[in-house]
Amino acid sequence: MPITAQNIYQNLELVRQRSPLVHNITNYVVMNLTANALLAVGASPVMAHAPEEVEDMVNIASALVINIGTLSRHWVEAMFKAAGQAKKKGIPIIYDPVGAGATPYRTRTIRELIQAVPPTIVRGNASEIMAIADDTAKTKGVDSAAATEKALDSARSLCERLDCVVCVSGETDYIVGKNSLTMIKNGHSLMPKITGLGCTASALCGAFAAVNPDHFAATTAAMAVMGIAGEIAAEHAAGPASMQVNFLDALFTLTGEEIQQRLKIAC
């Protein structure tokens, strides 16, 4: 059954009502934006990375989001511990493989993490998804160097192998599930000019997956909400910084009518 604007709005309303606690182990660059975006969408963010406490934090959380944007040894240790506990507890686990393919350390870490604890959802740009799936991809820093479409094969293979939802985000966002594919064509060209909107999308996937056991629908809803808020934000933006302010405000005020009017979804 196709996902409608109404479904997406219902997901958003569930996040607002239940305010799920989303535990993030993410990078230094985006922590503030991630926390503010989770608050704006109605969720409760918490950031914790000490090996001494990540399992306890997972125990009170409704989703775990792991982002490898600024890795280091002790953080990697915490990621494995948190992911293991989240799997045991059965809450959704979202991986954001920031910069996979850019350095062997990143590629190796995310692959080992996926191997040890398969995720519920993976969200990355085309080159990151390709870097996880095979050895031939190259990433230019953390931006997408390969056409999103080319990454679809990698996404399908990851989805099959790990039994998870894979989202390849870009101008069009592709959400790949078992035997299903949905495309979201919302968004705006100013969005990649703001650091961390990809990371924000992954965090929102966590918030939506926390309230909707259909993780394919939850990921689709999160990506649609991102794109639509981005379009609304761009209407009165003078550049990327006012765009970011407007984006968070739009997440906070987003209505069912706005989703209905703007949603560009295809299967």
Added chain:
Amino acid sequence: MPITAQNIYQNLELVRQRSPLVHNITNYVVMNLTANALLAVGASPVMAHAPEEVEDMVNIASALVINIGTLSRHWVEAMFKAAGQAKKKGIPIIYDPVGAGATPYRTRTIRELIQAVPPTIVRGNASEIMAIADDTAKTKGVDSAAATEKALDSARSLCERLDCVVCVSGETDYIVGKNSLTMIKNGHSLMPKITGLGCTASALCGAFAAVNPDHFAATTAAMAVMGIAGEIAAEHAAGPASMQVNFLDALFTLTGEEIQQRLKIAC
């Protein structure tokens, strides 16, 4: 003697004139906002957490603010060192027990820190203050799960035991001193939708305590300035992000007249 709008404005003017150096060991999520809020209010922020340098930094600072929002082992080591040196030097020490009660690691760390070096001021939400004072409280992430009023008993007991000022912040902010209680009823419902405004309040307590040896009055002034700037910010906010921009601008431009007109204080 009751604290007046004029007293509060005098405190703010002192911060602007003296621009005290406030040393923060705080969490990754809020560092940027904390530094900008301290600058906006007229203080000089510095962030430093290496055990190799925290004592030297304390030696040139006028207040030390310790926030446990994103703990890890080396940072805890630095917190103890910095607090010890601040006590030796006699500058105000402010603790912000972010997420106390959420994990044993946080609760244990802040309790040991308080045991080793009693603070000048503690500021937290209701559940955090209760988690420091007794073993029965539970925190939902870093938001307040318990009614502020219920935490007053914990605050009084901490105040007695540690001979410090305790601020329980929430819709009403309670400032608890020896035989004194003041309530600030300023603020706006959008404020908890911005990550780190509680941490900002603790940092401002540091700035105000740096210029006013009456730490009860300094804490009251800091909380009043927070709440009033929040009210002014909300008047033209379209959501939490424009609210944050307006809030920092309002801290920077706050006048004695605005404090006079808006202050809602009670004893």
Added chain:
Amino acid sequence: MPITAQNIYQNLELVRQRSPLVHNITNYVVMNLTANALLAVGASPVMAHAPEEVEDMVNIASALVINIGTLSRHWVEAMFKAAGQAKKKGIPIIYDPVGAGATPYRTRTIRELIQAVPPTIVRGNASEIMAIADDTAKTKGVDSAAATEKALDSARSLCERLDCVVCVSGETDYIVGKNSLTMIKNGHSLMPKITGLGCTASALCGAFAAVNPDHFAATTAAMAVMGIAGEIAAEHAAGPASMQVNFLDALFTLTGEEIQQRLKIAC
């Protein structure tokens, strides 16, 4: 030959066209702003600090910016590794000695780093530049305590000794090269009220040096772009936070005409 508005705009256009990958090892407080400023000016930012990956990241980067604002042991280790690899590879290396002079640890670390790997460009405020060059300077936190002019002698001596460009930033920015000195008198008094604009300037020096082998001209262009964007931003700012939003927007939209009209340069 004097540097003109047209030269500066050509530098900016080169950054926008080539979008150089700038590798930053910088402090927690400013990472988000630094990344957004690099994006706004047209560059591609990446932040990475793990000793396990910094050399690999340097290998795909076009400039390396090292900022000592929030030092710790493992980060210092990564700084030395990254700088060594950048020197081997021949890409520009920019040092930002945040808070040099404030603690012995900072002063010692930046001096050892300079000794081990001489930079292409150093940018700091007056007291930081003096703290690198000699033992008599004192820093009050991370703000400038000494008149910029007094630091010119230190800058000239550093420039000679290290064969690098030295920028002493302040109300007037001094760019010191071998037998050359340029002054930029653009900027606005609200700029020091935003945390991390100095760090942003250093990051932009990296972006400009990545596209212009004349590092003296690149530094001059970066500082001019900073100051002019600051002036434009201030025209509609209500305080430091709206100033920061406007500043990033202005970086993104800056035109050759705006540079032409506003540039205040002197040799």
